Amino acid sequence: MxxxxxxxxxxxxxxxxxxxxxxxxxxxxxxxxxxxxxxxxxxxxxxxxxxxxxxxxxxxxxxxxxxxxxxxxxxxxxxxxxxxxxxxxxxxRIPLHEKLQIEKEYSVAQLEAFVEKMIVKTNELQLQITKNDSVAVVIPYSDEEIYNLALEGYKKLPNDLKEFHYEVKSIKKSLFSYPLSYMGFGGYLNPFTNEAQVNYLKPKYTSPLTTCHEMAHQTGIGSESECNFIGFIAAAKNDDLYFQYSAYSFALRYGLRNLEKIEENSSNPFLAKINKGVLKNFEENDIFWNQYQTPINTFFEFFYDNFLKANQQKDGMEGYSKFVGLAIGYEDKGLGIRE
Known part of the structure; x- marks a missing residue:
């Protein structure tokens, strides 16, 4: 093999x-x-x-x-x-950035511009949904409704991503959601049955993006960064506002996180521009994952990081955040992400 x-x-x-x-x-x-x-x-x-x-x-x-x-x-x-x-x-398989002929590396200035765009879009969606910039977004759908709605975003993938079209839904609430929470995973793909598994315990506003991410694995993508990218595009292109919010708030969090990796506290000026309701959703997510932070989580992060590296994913767990480079390169090429 x-x-x-x-x-x-x-x-x-x-x-x-x-x-x-x-x-x-x-x-x-x-x-x-x-x-x-x-x-x-x-x-x-x-x-x-x-x-x-x-x-x-x-x-x-x-x-x-x-x-x-x-x-x-x-x-x-x-x-x-x-x-x-x-x-x-x-x-x-051939890396997506090579097929799309886009750069996945970016400058600090490009990252800052990307974060600014994500703030504007996320704030707009949060205000459009709640009518109050201080109220957190709460998704009113059941898990099954989310899984069904996710199909609509994949129907609207741009032409250069049409090879990742999705056929025949097989998305499930994982029976192992408690263990997955302690392991630090929002979902996974069962490679033997091709069922997309979603951790139903985590904050629901993140579920649309997680569902689209696991569906990307089902379309034949192994790379976590590429699944984040395709999942982000599929959720952002969905007509449903809650899916769009899940996508843009997800990209915003990773953009802020990547700024912090470059220089500590460099994200602070951007945090001041984010609606309080969005920040409440971010806090909701942090509180959830922090309660499951144990040595078990550390062990599985170490294990999965090395598993990915052993399977030609040299970035390991860092690959999740690498999708930001794909998103920046995709938009800089003029292919467009935002509505």
């Missing part, structure tokens, strides 16, 4: 645009209409079987280390093979 990954043109044309769309389509057809996450149920059963196997072999485990080690290695190998076959090869 790794050897094939050295040939991104082959992966792009044979796998990401050939084999994978057919597999993903069939998987979503089979599991999409189930009212629960089939993939989560399978994971739960596998975890139980793992614990049962460990318990059964607890006595003399290290004495039989060679046989036990081979058994573990064989199962990991099978898991890893099917992971790549059913979805994981998408990690090795």
């Amino acid at each position: 790794k050897t094939i990954g050295l040939f991104p043109d082959f992966v792009e044309n044979w796998y990401s645009k050939g084999f994978y769309p057919k597999v993903g389509f069939v998987s979503r057809k089979i599991f999409g209409n189930l009212p629960f996450s089939f993939g989560d149920v399978i994971y739960f059963i596998l975890i139980l079987l793992l614990f049962r196997w460990i318990w059964k072999h607890r006595i003399g485990f290290f004495k039989e280390w060679k046989a036990n080690g081979l058994a573990i290695l064989s199962w990991v190998s099978v898991f890893y093979f099917f992971f790549h076959l059913l979805w994981g090869m998408n990690y090795y």
Whole structure:
């Protein structure tokens, strides 16, 4: 699998645009209409079987280390093979910025201009929705309504992103939302059933963007930065104001965060320009994730960071924030993001 990954043109044309769309389509057809996450149920059963196997072999485990080690290695190998076959090869496709011929690096001045644009748009949407610049946005939809509305944004992707069109909905509330919260994840894609899993516990104003992000994985995107970018575009292009707000407030947070990475407190002048209602939503999000901040979260961030790097995603967890460069490059090329 790794050897094939050295040939991104082959992966792009044979796998990401050939084999994978057919597999993903069939998987979503089979599991999409189930009212629960089939993939989560399978994971739960596998975890139980793992614990049962460990318990059964607890006595003399290290004495039989060679046989036990081979058994573990064989199962990991099978898991890893099917992971790549059913979805994981998408990690090795041609990077989106190369296909769009845009720069993903940016100057401080470009980042500041981007943040200014995001502030204006986010403030406009917050005021349009609440009629009061000091009131936080509350999404009135159910989770299922959000999943259905998300499809509309993908229908309006710009022509140069049409290859990421979405067919056959398979989006579920994750049965593992509590563990996902402690792990620090807003959602994930099950590569074996192609179900998009959304953490339903987190603040609902973030759910439209998270849903669109996980849908981007279903269209065959492995890179987290590219999923953030496509998810952002899909939510921003949606006619629904709550989706637009979720998109622009998301981009604004990452823009401010990236300013802070460049220079501490450099985001302060911009914070003063943001409506109080928007800041209340940001605080709501921070309070939620802070309550689940434990060593478990740190461990899984470390694990996933190294997992991404091992699969040719050199930025690791930092890749999530790299979408800002794609958004700036996309707009600077004149392709346009804002309504």
